[in-house]
Amino acid sequence: MQTSAHALELVEVEKQFGPVRAVDNVSFSVEKGEFFALLGPSGSGKTTLLRIIAGLESAGKGSVHIGGRDVTRKPPYARGIGMVFQDFLLFPHKTVGENISFPLKMKKMPAARQKEQLDWVLELVRMKGFEDRFPNQLSGGQKQRVALARGLVARPDILLLDEPLANLDRELRKEMEVEMRRFQAEIDIPFVYVTHNQEEALTLSNRVAVMKDGRFEQVGDKLELYEAPATAFVASFLGLNNTIVGQVTAQEGGLSTIDWKGIRLPVPTPEGVGVGDSVQYYLRSEKMHIGPLEDTPEGADATRLAARLRDIIFKGQYSDYFVIVENGEEMVISDVPDIKGITIGDQVAVSWLPEDGFAFAAKGDR
Amino acid sequence: MAAQLRLTRRDLKAMALSLPGALFLLFFLFLPLVTIVIYSFWRSENYTMIADWNLDNYITLLTTRTYLTFIFRSLVMSLSVSFICLVYSWPVAYFIARYGGRYRLILVLLTAAPFFTGIILRVTAMQQILGPIGVLNMFLTNMGLAPLKLLMYTNYATALGLVYLWIPFMVLAIYLSLLTFDFKLLDAAMINGAGPLRAFIEVTWPLNWIGTCIGLALVFIPTFAATITPKFLGGVNGALYGNILAHQFGATGTWALGSAMGVVLFAISSLFVYIIFKTVNLNRAGYTGKLDGE
Numbered sequence A: 001m002q003t004s005a006h007a008l009e010l011v012e013v014e015k016q017f018g019p020v021r022a023v024d025n026v027s028f029s030v031e032k033g034e035f036f037a038l039l040g041p042s043g044s045g046k047t048t049l050l051r052i053i054a055g056l057e058s059a060g061k062g063s064v065h066i067g068g069r070d071v072t073r074k075p076p077y078a079r080g081i082g083m084v085f086q087d088f089l090l091f092p093h094k095t096v097g098e099n100i101s102f103p104l105k106m107k108k109m110p111a112a113r114q115k116e117q118l119d120w121v122l123e124l125v126r127m128k129g130f131e132d133r134f135p136n137q138l139s140g141g142q143k144q145r146v147a148l149a150r151g152l153v154a155r156p157d158i159l160l161l162d163e164p165l166a167n168l169d170r171e172l173r174k175e176m177e178v179e180m181r182r183f184q185a186e187i188d189i190p191f192v193y194v195t196h197n198q199e200e201a202l203t204l205s206n207r208v209a210v211m212k213d214g215r216f217e218q219v220g221d222k223l224e225l226y227e228a229p230a231t232a233f234v235a236s237f238l239g240l241n242n243t244i245v246g247q248v249t250a251q252e253g254g255l256s257t258i259d260w261k262g263i264r265l266p267v268p269t270p271e272g273v274g275v276g277d278s279v280q281y282y283l284r285s286e287k288m289h290i291g292p293l294e295d296t297p298e299g300a301d302a303t304r305l306a307a308r309l310r311d312i313i314f315k316g317q318y319s320d321y322f323v324i325v326e327n328g329e330e331m332v333i334s335d336v337p338d339i340k341g342i343t344i345g346d347q348v349a350v351s352w353l354p355e356d357g358f359a360f361a362a363k364g365d366r
Numbered sequence B: 001m002a003a004q005l006r007l008t009r010r011d012l013k014a015m016a017l018s019l020p021g022a023l024f025l026l027f028f029l030f031l032p033l034v035t036i037v038i039y040s041f042w043r044s045e046n047y048t049m050i051a052d053w054n055l056d057n058y059i060t061l062l063t064t065r066t067y068l069t070f071i072f073r074s075l076v077m078s079l080s081v082s083f084i085c086l087v088y089s090w091p092v093a094y095f096i097a098r099y100g101g102r103y104r105l106i107l108v109l110l111t112a113a114p115f116f117t118g119i120i121l122r123v124t125a126m127q128q129i130l131g132p133i134g135v136l137n138m139f140l141t142n143m144g145l146a147p148l149k150l151l152m153y154t155n156y157a158t159a160l161g162l163v164y165l166w167i168p169f170m171v172l173a174i175y176l177s178l179l180t181f182d183f184k185l186l187d188a189a190m191i192n193g194a195g196p197l198r199a200f201i202e203v204t205w206p207l208n209w210i211g212t213c214i215g216l217a218l219v220f221i222p223t224f225a226a227t228i229t230p231k232f233l234g235g236v237n238g239a240l241y242g243n244i245l246a247h248q249f250g251a252t253g254t255w256a257l258g259s260a261m262g263v264v265l266f267a268i269s270s271l272f273v274y275i276i277f278k279t280v281n282l283n284r285a286g287y288t289g290k291l292d293g294e
């Protein structure tokens, strides 16, 4: 059987809530030791999918396999899964030690072994010495660590995480991202990590699935998704984008010229698009350059627009430049800070290579 | 010193706000209680109280077999009724809180609906059902079966009546507790290997123990003091402590002894509540405030 090789495999899973199809024909697999991210906007069905894997929600159709076993009809407590919830869901009446040992106690593991496992996991999440505290005596980050420890302590076949960092503040989130990767590398248990934060998904995972309206838009290596988005949604969801919509006025070679509210731009021709069709063009801000109007440093293929600099937001290693181009639209460019002394209000030039953006046939045209 | 005694406007406001509560406690709890405690050390003769301080009432109460029997009977009755109410109310309250959805409030009010008719009517209704010529036994005799002797003027009938009477309190107490209970914790328990029963024992029960205790107290106390229900449903041989107590203030006119019985009643109820709430450890009940010294 080809299923036996996968740590987790979903086959054509579906879930309907009244009129809402929360999960729509989803199939994918996760391999041993993999960090798999499920990325999608709120309401796209990520939690529902995770709950189906966990057995907390029944799949309307399709099957779930863990380590080659078909667990579709198994209750959550018989699936050998660990899970970390967005709101932690620690037991408020149990101490940190009791919370973490809970899965071991349910397995009726001998006390000595329990102690061993508890010590190991407390060490892993750096919570030694907190065993006797109650959850209400912990900070948000500490609760998070305890929740992780509880999910990992029984060494489950797979760990599911539902937006585990969403309730933490920014600083803590950065710190926990690093920790999360460390845990996963150290224990070699596959993680299925749900988030609506593209940065988190791209930082943490090996592979990413982008979800929308219950369906997978694209699954693949994170670089592949970033550099070669398969759909307009994926292109728009990953990275900081300029969205340009225009109609094709001419085509030549692999390029189409579109009319974007009076500005003509060359874009790569999307499949099946002809003159008169409308096109969505996504341009990552970091692929673009900005400079004084009089400079002409870029190659002959580059697209170049004159613009007025409206604002600069300093981000450390780079800055976001907000400009107004000649048709009155705003664009954002990420470039090195402090470029040749340009300041707010200046006339500037923005440029990019047409093939650095992603063009798709606009939905519902003609 | 003088400066410390000056009251600020805030203090005055706080005192004014606490006044209704304080007056309530004074007139409806403290004063009657003090009166009864004082009377219990007096003597009654020919329907009058004589301020002749002594312990005779208590000695009589605690050494006479009959009185002790009634205390014991009422204790067994109260414990059983509380227990039955507990077992019956949990599933009802749980169902309403978890699956009642937007009908929750209506469902809870429905369990209390019989209360709208008043106690006497409710107990009389029970009598109509359980008594010798009641619906139940008429049905049985019409079917050619023997009437249910067990439920005709016995303590069992009283117990049934009391359970019926106080179940709404227990349901309400548990329901209110479950309203603040996060059912998602059960997902966490199940994922971590607990079956439904285990999850209930490990999570639901301890986190709703305070609410359950309140329910137990709300059933135990009125049951121990019950007079009407045992009178109507228990009949002549089914008298409980409350009936004997009421008797002292009626026919016999032994008010002093009655007062002592009242004090004992109060003491036993208080002891029960004390023991029940001794089992509450705020941490173990999921109390979510910060603890001292943290």
Ligand SMILES: Nc1ncnc2c1ncn2[C@@H]1O[C@H](COP(=O)(O)OP(=O)(O)O)[C@@H](O)[C@H]1O
Pocket (backbone or CB within 6 Å): A017, A018, A020, A021, A022, A040, A041, A042, A043, A044, A045, A046, A047, A048, A049
């Ligand atoms: N128990 C439920 N009953 C009805 N609809 C639900 C339920 N759970 C989720 N949904 C619906 O399913 C869709 C997906 O929800 P969810 O899986 O929570 O998305 P996400 O986690 O990506 O934000 C939403 O439209 C949501 O309203």
Ligand SMILES: [Mg+2]
Pocket (backbone or CB within 6 Å): A046, A047, A048
């Ligand atoms: Mg969600």
